[in-house]
Amino acid sequence: MADKLDILIESNRTWAEAISRKDPYFFSKLSNQQSPQYLWIGCSDSRVPANQIVDLLPGELFVHRNVANIVLHTDLNCQSVLQYAVEVLKVRHIIVCGHYGCGGVAAAMQNREYGLIDYWLRNIRDIYYRHSADFEHITDDEQRVNLLCELNVLQQLANTCHTNIVQAAWIKGRELTVHGWIYSIKDGLLKDLGASIDGMDQIPNEYRIESPD
Ligand code: CO
Numbered sequence: 284m285a286d287k288l289d290i291l292i293e294s295n296r297t298w299a300e301a302i303s304r305k306d307p308y309f310f311s312k313l314s315n316q317q318s319p320q321y322l323w324i325g326c327s328d329s330r331v332p333a334n335q336i337v338d339l340l341p342g343e344l345f346v347h348r349n350v351a352n353i354v355l356h357t358d359l360n361c362q363s364v365l366q367y368a369v370e371v372l373k374v375r376h377i378i379v380c381g382h383y384g385c386g387g388v389a390a391a392m393q394n395r396e397y398g399l400i401d402y403w404l405r406n407i408r409d410i411y412y413r414h415s416a417d418f419e420h421i422t423d424d425e426q427r428v429n430l431l432c433e434l435n436v437l438q439q440l441a442n443t444c445h446t447n448i449v450q451a452a453w454i455k456g457r458e459l460t461v462h463g464w465i466y467s468i469k470d471g472l473l474k475d476l477g478a479s480i481d482g483m484d485q486i487p488n489e490y491r492i493e494s495p496d
Contacts, residue, residue, distance in 0.1 A: 302340075309340075319345045322368040324361070324439070325380040326352045326387065330468045333380075337473070345372060351387030351435065352379060353406050354442040366448050375458055377443055380473070381436035382466040383429045392431060407431065410438050436463045437478055444480045445490040453483050 302309050323333045323346045333346045347364040354361055368374045381388075390397055391407035411418075414434050421427050440463040443449060452459045460481040465474050483491060 313342045317342050317345075317372070319343050319368075319372060320375050321345065322365070322372075322374045322377045323347070323380060324352055324354060324364075324377065324443070325466075326350065326382055326385055328382060328385065328468075331380070331382050331466055336466060336471070345374060350400065350403060351385055351391070351407055352381050352439055353403065353435075354379065354439040354446075355406060356442065356446065362446065362448070365443070365446060369448050369452050369459065373457070375460070377449070377459070377461045378464055379436055379440045379443060379462065380464040380466055381432050381439075382468055383432050384425070384468055385428070385432050385435075388432050388435055389428045392428065407435055410434055433465055433476060436465055436476060439463075440476075440478060440480065441490075444486055447492045450483065450486070450492050453481075 299310070319342060321339075321344050323337075323344050325331055325333050325346070325348050327348045327350050333348065334340070334344050337344065345364070345368045347361055349358075349361065354365075356362065365377075368377070387400075387404055388407055390400070391404040392411055397404070411431055411434075414431075417430065417434075418427055421430065440461055443461050449459065449461065458481070460479050463476040463478045465476060466472070467474070480486070
Protein backbone atom coordinates (compact mmCIF):
# COMPACT_ATOMS: atom_id res chain seq x y z
CA MET A 284 0.00 0.00 0.00
CA ALA A 285 2.73 2.44 1.01
CA ASP A 286 4.40 2.40 -2.42
CA LYS A 287 1.32 3.99 -3.94
CA LEU A 288 2.13 7.20 -2.07
CA ASP A 289 5.72 7.33 -3.29
CA ILE A 290 4.57 9.63 -6.04
CA LEU A 291 3.60 12.24 -3.46
CA ILE A 292 7.02 12.10 -1.79
CA GLU A 293 8.64 12.41 -5.20
CA SER A 294 6.45 15.38 -6.09
CA ASN A 295 7.44 16.99 -2.81
CA ARG A 296 11.14 16.70 -3.67
CA THR A 297 10.60 18.24 -7.09
CA TRP A 298 8.59 21.08 -5.54
CA ALA A 299 11.17 21.80 -2.81
CA GLU A 300 14.00 21.74 -5.35
CA ALA A 301 12.20 24.16 -7.65
CA ILE A 302 11.68 26.63 -4.81
CA SER A 303 15.29 26.29 -3.62
CA ARG A 304 16.54 26.91 -7.16
CA LYS A 305 14.70 30.25 -7.21
CA ASP A 306 15.75 31.20 -3.68
CA PRO A 307 18.43 29.04 -2.04
CA TYR A 308 17.61 30.51 1.39
CA PHE A 309 13.82 30.18 1.15
CA PHE A 310 13.42 27.28 3.55
CA SER A 311 16.20 28.28 5.95
CA LYS A 312 14.62 31.75 6.30
CA LEU A 313 11.20 30.22 6.94
CA SER A 314 12.53 27.77 9.50
CA ASN A 315 13.46 30.67 11.78
CA GLN A 316 10.10 32.40 11.83
CA GLN A 317 6.69 32.86 10.27
CA SER A 318 5.09 36.28 9.93
CA PRO A 319 1.95 35.86 7.84
CA GLN A 320 -0.29 38.90 7.47
CA TYR A 321 -3.41 36.92 6.80
CA LEU A 322 -5.52 34.31 8.53
CA TRP A 323 -7.62 32.22 6.14
CA ILE A 324 -10.70 30.44 7.44
CA GLY A 325 -12.04 28.27 4.64
CA CYS A 326 -13.76 25.02 3.71
CA SER A 327 -11.95 21.68 3.80
CA ASP A 328 -13.11 21.00 0.23
CA SER A 329 -10.16 19.72 -1.83
CA ARG A 330 -11.08 22.11 -4.64
CA VAL A 331 -10.49 25.17 -2.47
CA PRO A 332 -6.78 25.10 -1.59
CA ALA A 333 -6.12 28.34 0.28
CA ASN A 334 -2.52 29.18 -0.70
CA GLN A 335 -2.95 28.30 -4.35
CA ILE A 336 -6.09 30.37 -4.86
CA VAL A 337 -4.40 33.56 -3.70
CA ASP A 338 -0.99 32.54 -5.03
CA LEU A 339 0.80 32.84 -1.69
CA LEU A 340 3.94 30.98 -0.67
CA PRO A 341 4.55 29.00 2.52
CA GLY A 342 4.87 31.49 5.37
CA GLU A 343 2.40 34.01 3.98
CA LEU A 344 -0.97 32.58 5.00
CA PHE A 345 -2.08 31.12 8.34
CA VAL A 346 -4.85 28.64 7.58
CA HIS A 347 -7.78 27.03 9.33
CA ARG A 348 -10.15 24.84 7.36
CA ASN A 349 -13.20 22.83 8.34
CA VAL A 350 -16.33 21.56 6.62
CA ALA A 351 -18.28 24.60 5.39
CA ASN A 352 -15.93 27.19 6.96
CA ILE A 353 -17.78 27.52 10.25
CA VAL A 354 -16.56 29.76 13.08
CA LEU A 355 -18.07 28.49 16.31
CA HIS A 356 -17.38 29.98 19.73
CA THR A 357 -17.29 26.48 21.27
CA ASP A 358 -14.85 25.06 18.70
CA LEU A 359 -11.56 24.94 20.59
CA ASN A 360 -9.63 24.23 17.40
CA CYS A 361 -10.91 27.22 15.42
CA GLN A 362 -10.75 29.56 18.44
CA SER A 363 -7.16 28.51 19.17
CA VAL A 364 -6.14 29.24 15.59
CA LEU A 365 -7.88 32.60 15.80
CA GLN A 366 -6.23 33.47 19.11
CA TYR A 367 -2.75 32.50 17.96
CA ALA A 368 -3.14 34.33 14.64
CA VAL A 369 -4.42 37.55 16.22
CA GLU A 370 -2.45 37.71 19.47
CA VAL A 371 0.86 36.06 18.61
CA LEU A 372 1.27 36.34 14.84
CA LYS A 373 -0.59 39.67 14.82
CA VAL A 374 -2.22 39.16 11.43
CA ARG A 375 -3.77 42.29 9.90
CA HIS A 376 -6.54 40.53 7.98
CA ILE A 377 -8.85 37.59 8.62
CA ILE A 378 -10.46 36.17 5.51
CA VAL A 379 -13.54 34.02 6.00
CA CYS A 380 -13.86 32.33 2.64
CA GLY A 381 -16.77 30.16 1.54
CA HIS A 382 -17.34 28.66 -1.88
CA TYR A 383 -20.31 28.18 -4.18
CA GLY A 384 -21.64 24.65 -4.45
CA CYS A 385 -20.40 23.77 -0.95
CA GLY A 386 -21.40 20.17 -0.17
CA GLY A 387 -21.68 20.94 3.55
CA VAL A 388 -24.07 23.81 2.91
CA ALA A 389 -26.12 21.70 0.48
CA ALA A 390 -26.36 18.87 3.03
CA ALA A 391 -27.61 21.32 5.67
CA MET A 392 -30.56 22.16 3.39
CA GLN A 393 -31.70 18.58 3.10
CA ASN A 394 -33.68 16.46 5.53
CA ARG A 395 -31.45 13.44 4.98
CA GLU A 396 -29.34 12.05 7.79
CA TYR A 397 -25.55 11.99 7.26
CA GLY A 398 -24.40 10.97 10.74
CA LEU A 399 -22.07 12.83 13.07
CA ILE A 400 -21.59 15.68 10.64
CA ASP A 401 -25.26 16.61 11.02
CA TYR A 402 -24.36 18.14 14.41
CA TRP A 403 -21.76 20.32 12.75
CA LEU A 404 -23.98 21.30 9.83
CA ARG A 405 -26.82 22.14 12.17
CA ASN A 406 -25.21 25.57 12.50
CA ILE A 407 -25.91 26.18 8.83
CA ARG A 408 -29.43 24.76 9.03
CA ASP A 409 -30.15 27.44 11.64
CA ILE A 410 -29.01 30.15 9.20
CA TYR A 411 -31.22 28.59 6.51
CA TYR A 412 -34.22 28.67 8.82
CA ARG A 413 -33.57 32.25 9.94
CA HIS A 414 -33.41 33.43 6.35
CA SER A 415 -36.16 31.17 4.98
CA ALA A 416 -38.08 34.17 3.58
CA ASP A 417 -35.13 34.93 1.25
CA PHE A 418 -35.50 31.49 -0.34
CA GLU A 419 -39.25 31.57 -0.96
CA HIS A 420 -39.05 32.65 -4.60
CA ILE A 421 -35.91 30.79 -5.62
CA THR A 422 -36.77 27.47 -7.24
CA ASP A 423 -33.40 26.61 -8.78
CA ASP A 424 -31.53 24.25 -6.44
CA GLU A 425 -28.08 25.54 -7.39
CA GLN A 426 -29.14 29.13 -6.73
CA ARG A 427 -30.62 28.16 -3.37
CA VAL A 428 -27.40 26.46 -2.29
CA ASN A 429 -25.30 29.38 -3.50
CA LEU A 430 -27.41 31.93 -1.63
CA LEU A 431 -26.97 29.95 1.57
CA CYS A 432 -23.21 29.70 0.87
CA GLU A 433 -23.09 33.52 0.87
CA LEU A 434 -25.32 33.88 3.95
CA ASN A 435 -23.11 31.35 5.73
CA VAL A 436 -19.98 33.41 5.01
CA LEU A 437 -21.69 36.52 6.40
CA GLN A 438 -22.71 34.68 9.57
CA GLN A 439 -19.24 33.22 10.10
CA LEU A 440 -17.73 36.65 9.50
CA ALA A 441 -20.03 38.00 12.23
CA ASN A 442 -19.17 35.09 14.53
CA THR A 443 -15.48 35.91 14.10
CA CYS A 444 -16.09 39.53 15.06
CA HIS A 445 -18.14 38.51 18.09
CA THR A 446 -15.20 36.73 19.72
CA ASN A 447 -13.36 38.37 22.58
CA ILE A 448 -10.15 37.69 20.65
CA VAL A 449 -11.01 40.02 17.76
CA GLN A 450 -12.70 42.59 19.99
CA ALA A 451 -9.72 42.72 22.37
CA ALA A 452 -7.46 43.53 19.41
CA TRP A 453 -9.73 46.40 18.37
CA ILE A 454 -9.92 47.77 21.91
CA LYS A 455 -6.13 47.81 22.00
CA GLY A 456 -6.22 49.94 18.83
CA ARG A 457 -4.82 47.23 16.58
CA GLU A 458 -5.59 47.35 12.88
CA LEU A 459 -7.53 44.19 12.11
CA THR A 460 -10.06 43.70 9.34
CA VAL A 461 -12.31 40.69 8.95
CA HIS A 462 -13.39 39.98 5.36
CA GLY A 463 -16.09 37.78 3.84
CA TRP A 464 -15.17 36.22 0.50
CA ILE A 465 -16.64 33.53 -1.69
CA TYR A 466 -14.87 31.37 -4.24
CA SER A 467 -16.25 29.93 -7.43
CA ILE A 468 -15.02 26.43 -8.22
CA LYS A 469 -16.36 26.90 -11.76
CA ASP A 470 -13.98 29.71 -12.76
CA GLY A 471 -11.42 29.87 -9.97
CA LEU A 472 -12.37 33.42 -9.04
CA LEU A 473 -12.87 34.99 -5.64
CA LYS A 474 -15.54 37.58 -4.83
CA ASP A 475 -15.49 39.98 -1.91
CA LEU A 476 -18.99 40.07 -0.41
CA GLY A 477 -18.40 43.68 0.59
CA ALA A 478 -19.13 43.10 4.26
CA SER A 479 -15.71 43.70 5.85
CA ILE A 480 -15.68 44.72 9.50
CA ASP A 481 -12.78 46.54 11.13
CA GLY A 482 -14.03 47.98 14.38
CA MET A 483 -16.30 47.79 17.40
CA ASP A 484 -18.72 50.38 15.99
CA GLN A 485 -19.89 47.81 13.41
CA ILE A 486 -20.77 45.23 16.05
CA PRO A 487 -24.35 45.00 17.38
CA ASN A 488 -24.52 46.11 20.98
CA GLU A 489 -25.68 42.67 22.14
CA TYR A 490 -22.39 41.13 20.97
CA ARG A 491 -20.01 43.77 22.28
CA ILE A 492 -17.67 42.70 25.01
CA GLU A 493 -16.76 45.71 27.12
CA SER A 494 -13.65 44.32 28.77
CA PRO A 495 -12.51 41.34 26.75
CA ASP A 496 -9.34 41.05 28.82
CO1 CO B 1 -17.38 23.33 1.12
